[in-house]
Amino acid sequence: MKLLPDDLNKIVTLTLAHYNRHAEDFREGTRNHDVSQNIDALLRHIEGDPPFRILDFGCGPGRDLKEFARRGHIAVGVEGAERFAAMAREDTGCEVWQQDFLQLDLPNSSFDGIFANASLFHVPSQELPRVLGQLHAALKAGGVLFSSNPRGTNEECWSSGRYGAYYDLDGWRQRMTAAGFVELEHYFRPAGLPRPAQPWLASVWRRS
Numbered sequence: 001m002k003l004l005p006d007d008l009n010k011i012v013t014l015t016l017a018h019y020n021r022h023a024e025d026f027r028e029g030t031r032n033h034d035v036s037q038n039i040d041a042l043l044r045h046i047e048g049d050p051p052f053r054i055l056d057f058g059c060g061p062g063r064d065l066k067e068f069a070r071r072g073h074i075a076v077g078v079e080g081a082e083r084f085a086a087m088a089r090e091d092t093g094c095e096v097w098q099q100d101f102l103q104l105d106l107p108n109s110s111f112d113g114i115f116a117n118a119s120l121f122h123v124p125s126q127e128l129p130r131v132l133g134q135l136h137a138a139l140k141a142g143g144v145l146f147s148s149n150p151r152g153t154n155e156e157c158w159s160s161g162r163y164g165a166y167y168d169l170d171g172w173r174q175r176m177t178a179a180g181f182v183e184l185e186h187y188f189r190p191a192g193l194p195r196p197a198q199p200w201l202a203s204v205w206r207r208s
Contacts, residue, residue, distance in 0.1 A: 011124060012102055018162050023084055046112050060079065060088070061087035078097045101120075132179035133179055144206055182208045185203070
């Protein structure tokens with residue numbers, strides 16, 4: 001069923017309100033999550049010499065933004081939730097743009113890599129081609145996009161006050177390739193567990 005503008009506005013408003021309302025608890029609850037596997041997966045596929053210009057798409061309170069900067073890269077965050085954006089600026093000293101995912105204003109051909117860790121699944125499926133097109137355009141030629149999303153069977157729904165779309169590997173591949181990306185690798189997280197206990201699908205893509 002096609003989502004109307006009022007539906008999309010509700011999705012954005014309520015999802016961001018949830019994160020603003022729970023910002024402090026979210027920061028404390030995720031502060032020590034180890035996503036070095038994901039950061040490394042993005043960086044090893046970027047061609048050329050560092051430092052790289054990295055866009056942390058949905059940077060939240062800034063945990064991973066801070067790590068990219070610590071590693072010597074030029075890290076910029078984009079975040080829809082006002083409280084997260086403020087936290088990220090204060091904690092990292094990095095530039096953070098407050099933009100919701102359905103109203104992006106990104107510079108063209110500006111980033112060597114885009115890190116979309118637990119963020120793109122919040123984009124409704126009907127809007128995903130447009131958003132992926134904007135991310136594709138924001139990458140430099142040959143740039144790399146990393147994504148990590150909770151797995152599903154290509155359904156979308158509300159869950160705990162947030163809207164999400166949950167793809168299987170084939171469904172995600174179809175959407176990424178249609179947007180002009182070439183797959184470099186994929187894996188499931190957390191590492192070392194049986195597949196049913198790995199709810200996250202991570203994948204790395206190059207702008208073709």
